[in-house]
Amino acid sequence: MSTTQSERLRELLEPLVGSQGLDLEEIEVESVGRKRVLRVVVDSDEGADLDAIADVSRALSAKLDETDAMGEGEYTLEVGTPGAERALTEHRHYVRAVDRLVRFQLTEGEELVARILTVDDAGLDLEVPGVKGRKATTRRLAFEDIAKARVQVEFNRKDKKDMTEEEEA
Secondary structure: OOOOHHHHHHHHHHHHHHHOOOEEEEEEEEEEOOEEEEEEEEEOOOOOOHHHHHHHHHHHHHHHHOOOOOOOOOEEEEEEOOOOOOEOOOHHHHHHOOOOEEEEEEOOOOEEEEEEEEEOOOEEEEEEOOOOOOOOEEEEEEHHHEEEEEEOOOOOOOOHHHOOHHHHO
């Protein structure tokens, strides 16, 4: 059974990323003209700040330099985080998205936008925003009912700590 370059790179780099306290989320090798770009996406429960990204980037670069995993030609290494509108595909992604607004595509075809309140091994407890002045409602969603989920960007949400008791009610 042959393994792809991405699979070989994952086997090589995942332990190194893990030793830096991060999770290896994604590896992509892309050819752009004559150049190749190796994109590595990392994250953790606390997030990954610029210092952590720089540290893991140096470690990955050194490891790649001592192996032939990328072959002979030149390439550019890009290390980053998943971004604001990340797709949720793993249990840990849902845990990291608690208190975030998420757009769900359900297996039955329904689309739902809701805030994740809690996550356990079986599924999620959600707060579904009220429509036209109605109060928000709660809903339980099992993981097997989710076809796709993606975090939504919110520009005008107040943090709970900034809200008065009146606004929270």
